[in-house]
Each structure stands twice: as structure tokens, then as C-alpha cells.
Amino acid sequence: MSAGDRSLLTRAAALDEADPLAWCADAFVPAGEGAQVVRAYLDGNSLGRPLRATAARLEHVVAHDWGTRLIRSWDEQWMDLPTRLGDRIGRVLLGAAPGQTVVADSTTVLLYKLVRAAMSAAPAGRTRIVLDSENFPTDRYVVAGIAAELGLELDWLHPDPAAGVRPEEVAAVVDERTALVVLSQVAYKSAWLADLPAITQIAHDAGALVLWDLCHSAGVVAADLDANQVDLAVGCSYKFLNGGPGAPAFAYVARRHLEAGMRQPIQGWMGHAQPFVMGPEHVPAPGIRSFISGTPAILGMAGIADTVDLAERAGLAAIRAKSVALTEFTIEAYDDVLAPRGVRLGTVREADRRGSHVSLGHDRFRQVVATLWGEHIVPDFREPDAIRLGLAPLSTRYTEAALAVTRIAELLDAS
Numbered sequence: 001m002s003a004g005d006r007s008l009l010t011r012a013a014a015l016d017e018a019d020p021l022a023w024c025a026d027a028f029v030p031a032g033e034g035a036q037v038v039r040a041y042l043d044g045n046s047l048g049r050p051l052r053a054t055a056a057r058l059e060h061v062v063a064h065d066w067g068t069r070l071i072r073s074w075d076e077q078w079m080d081l082p083t084r085l086g087d088r089i090g091r092v093l094l095g096a097a098p099g100q101t102v103v104a105d106s107t108t109v110l111l112y113k114l115v116r117a118a119m120s121a122a123p124a125g126r127t128r129i130v131l132d133s134e135n136f137p138t139d140r141y142v143v144a145g146i147a148a149e150l151g152l153e154l155d156w157l158h159p160d161p162a163a164g165v166r167p168e169e170v171a172a173v174v175d176e177r178t179a180l181v182v183l184s185q186v187a188y189k190s191a192w193l194a195d196l197p198a199i200t201q202i203a204h205d206a207g208a209l210v211l212w213d214l215c216h217s218a219g220v221v222a223a224d225l226d227a228n229q230v231d232l233a234v235g236c237s238y239k240f241l242n243g244g245p246g247a248p249a250f251a252y253v254a255r256r257h258l259e260a261g262m263r264q265p266i267q268g269w270m271g272h273a274q275p276f277v278m279g280p281e282h283v284p285a286p287g288i289r290s291f292i293s294g295t296p297a298i299l300g301m302a303g304i305a306d307t308v309d310l311a312e313r314a315g316l317a318a319i320r321a322k323s324v325a326l327t328e329f330t331i332e333a334y335d336d337v338l339a340p341r342g343v344r345l346g347t348v349r350e351a352d353r354r355g356s357h358v359s360l361g362h363d364r365f366r367q368v369v370a371t372l373w374g375e376h377i378v379p380d381f382r383e384p385d386a387i388r389l390g391l392a393p394l395s396t397r398y399t400e401a402a403l404a405v406t407r408i409a410e411l412l413d414a415s
């Protein structure tokens with residue numbers, strides 16, 4: 001290890017020492033022990049780490065709510081869990097007043113439901129959807145599938161892959177034929193933080209609605225959905241919300257659309273006004289509850305509330321400040337030791353246009369990541385040549401980022 005690498009680790013240790021959110025990392029289940037201990041986890045933007053409180057909560061749910069109260073728990077607490085938890089996510093993380101957020105399904109399924117809902121509400125003549133080629137595959141596949149199903153047209157944006165969609169690119173395509181604009185607030189590859197207020201306003205000025213995918217921003221960046229007059233949003237809970245693998249997603253539908261009778265396409269019994277009447281016809285439940293279709297995933301929801309509690313104690317502004325500081329530190333470390341070794345930076349340098357990961361490119365990264373995983377240093381690899389360093393402000397330490405960057409440099413030197 002060179003003197004430069006040592007000073008990187010020393011600087012990181014000092015930042016950890018001074019970190020006002022350092023106490024949050026202790027709330028997580030230790031990642032292994034002995035020879036198996038994870039030395040650096042940098043994939044919290046793909047699968048967040050579990051909280052200790054969640055391990056205890058799951059045990060309680062199994063032994064008490066499920067094991068002892070059994071079917072009675074539906075009446076006692078499970079039936080409104082999707083909207084109760086949705087309201088908490090909305091209040092603490094999304095800037096959404098109660099009654100507009102629900103937890104259900106996967107992001108993919110909620111995207112389908114919300115895009116179809118928006119299209120059912122679109123005035124005649126508005127038959128075009130705007131989306132971008134850099135969005136996560138599921139968003140592109142779902143929208144393209146709906147376009148084929150309903151005979152709609154797509155307006156594809158092709159943003160700079162190392163950045164993301166800019167307001168002027170949206171302004172150039174929306175017009176009186178646009179029904180909906182579907183974008184991610186933080187791009188899954190580059191971490192580009194879209195200008196949500198400006199783009200939402202541009203879509204509205206053209207008479208279109210906007211659906212924001214918040215998968216990579218929920219829990220780390222404010223969306224202020226109500227204040228920004230957002231129409232629709234989805235997001236997943238197993239990244240920065242640490243809900244666990246396959247934990248259900250959330251959907252937001254602005255009150256004005258619920259009051260106007262916006263309807264989703266999968267009218268199952270759990271979104272019925274009176275599910276247990278089991279009548280001949282579907283009568284939608286009032287409000288956001290009508291966006292539920294089948295039985296809610298109660299076990300999958302158990303962990304989400306623990307992160308919302310922790311985030312409320314930490315405060316979203318402090319979480320965002322740490323996220324910015326972590327990405328800033330990682331980019332400085334990149335400048336020091338990786339840029340000289342030919343690594344490309346795939347994330348913007350402007351902190352206010354950046355989410356909570358740093359994307360790096362090198363044609364030897366597939367092999368580098370395989371070696372890192374074997375050493376219990378865990379970033380992720382995205383085709384064709386990218387390492388993403390996911391920096392989850394509640395759980396990631398500066399020393400984890402420093403260790404990953406240092407080892408990447410050493411592995412590039414060794415091969």
C-alpha cells in the first residue's frame with residue numbers, strides 16, 4: 001500500500017470519526033464475522049442491509065402476529081398496513097400528505113398499474129409517452145409493452161449516459177399529444193439526479209402528467225412530491241429503505257387524481273370497497289386503497305418501517321448531506337488513485353445533480369469485481385464495464401469507500 005493510499009484511509013477514518021450519522025451504522029445487523037466479515041458493502045442501492053430492529057420485528061411478527069393471533073391479525077392490524085406504512089413513507093421520505101401512498105406489489109407491477117391508470121385518464125388525442133433510453137430496463141419494458149397493448153406512440157429521449165435527462169430535452173418533445181412523461185429521479189447507472197421540479201413543470205405546461213421512478217432516490221434524496229405537484233410515483237423498498245429482498249414497492253397517486261376517479265387496471269378483491277362482502281361486481285375502495293389488487297405481503301413489509309423510523313430520527317436533510325459527502329469523498333479518491341490508472345468517471349461532478357452512488361468504468365472491471373467479492377468487498381458490476389459504488393448514508397462508512405477504491409487500484413496494478 002502506497003503512502004497515498006494510506007492517507008486516503010486515514011482521511012476516511014477521520015471522516016467516520018466526525019460523522020454526525022455514525023450512530024446509525026450500529027443499528028444494522030453486523031455483516032458476518034471472522035473470516036466471513038464483509039469489509040466493505042457498497043451495494044445498498046441494490047439490496048440494503050437489514051436493521052437489528054428488523055430481525056427482532058420479524059421474530060415478533062412470526063411468533064405473535066402470525067403464530068398466535070393468526071387470522072385475527074388481518075382485522076387487528078394487517079388490512080390497513082399498506083396505507084398506514086404508505087402514509088409514513090410519504091410523510092418522512094417523500095413529502096406526501098396522507099392518503100396518497102400505498103405499499104404493494106413490485107415496482108414493475110406498480111409501474112404497469114400507474115402507467116395504465118394515467119393512460120385511462122388521458123384526454124382524447126393524448127396518445128404519446130415520453131421516456132428515456134437510459135432508464136432502468138423494467139421501466140422501458142413496461143412502457144413499451146403498454147404502448148404495444150394500447151397502440152400508443154413513444155417519444156424516446158437519448159440522454160448522455162454519464163449524466164441523464166435534462167429539462168430542455170423534455171421541453172423539446174412534449175406537446176399537445178403527450179399524455180405522460182416517465183423518468184427516474186436518480187438514474188440507476190450514472191446516479192444523475194434529474195431536476196424533478198423543473199421537468200414536472202415542463203410536462204404540466206404541455207398538459208401532460210409525470211410519473212417518477214424513485215427507486216434510487218427514496219430514502220436518500222427528497223422528492224417533495226406534493227410541493228412539486230407530481231402526479232404519480234413508484235419506488236422500491238429493498239434498496240435504501242432496507243425492506244429486504246423482494247419487499248413490496250410503493251406507489252404515490254396525487255390526491256387530485258384520486259378524487260377525479262383515476263383507476264388502475266388490476267381490479268382485485270383487496271382494492272374493493274368491501275372485500276369480504278364478496279359481491280358480484282368490483283366497487284373500488286375509496287382513495288389510494290383502490291390501487292391494491294391482491295393480498296398484501298405482510299412479512300415483506302415488516303422491515304420497511306424500521307428504516308423509516310431510523311430515517312425520521314436521523315432527518316432526511318442530514319441523510320442527504322452525508323450522501324453528498326460520501327459521493328464527494330469517493331470522487332476525490334477516484335481523482336487521486338483511479339483516474340491515473342485509466343478509470344473513467346461515469347457520474348457527474350456537480351453534487352446537486354448526483355444521487356447516492358458513484359459509477360466507474362474500466363474494461364477490466366468484470367474480473368476486478370469477481371476478485372473483490374471473494375475478498376468480501378462488495379460493490380456491483382453493470383454491463384459492459386461499470387462498477388457502481390453504492391453509498392447508503394445510514395450504513396456506509398467512509399472507510400468502506402476508501403478500502404474499495406484502494407483495492408480497485410491495487411488490482412488494476414496487479415493484473
Ligand SMILES: Cc1ncc(COP(=O)(O)O)c(C=O)c1O
Nearest residue numbers: 106107108136138188213215236
Ligand atoms: C429504477 C428502477 N426501477 C425499477 C427497479 C426494479 O423493480 P422491481 O422491484 O420490480 O424488480 C429497479 C431495480 O431493481 C430500479 O433500479
Ligand SMILES: Nc1c(O)cccc1C(=O)C[C@H](N)C(=O)O
Nearest residue numbers: 045046047136188189215246382
Ligand atoms: N432488484 C434486484 C434483484 O432482484 C436482484 C439483483 C439486483 C436487483 C436490483 O435492484 C438492481 C438495481 N435496481 C439496479 O439498479 O441495478
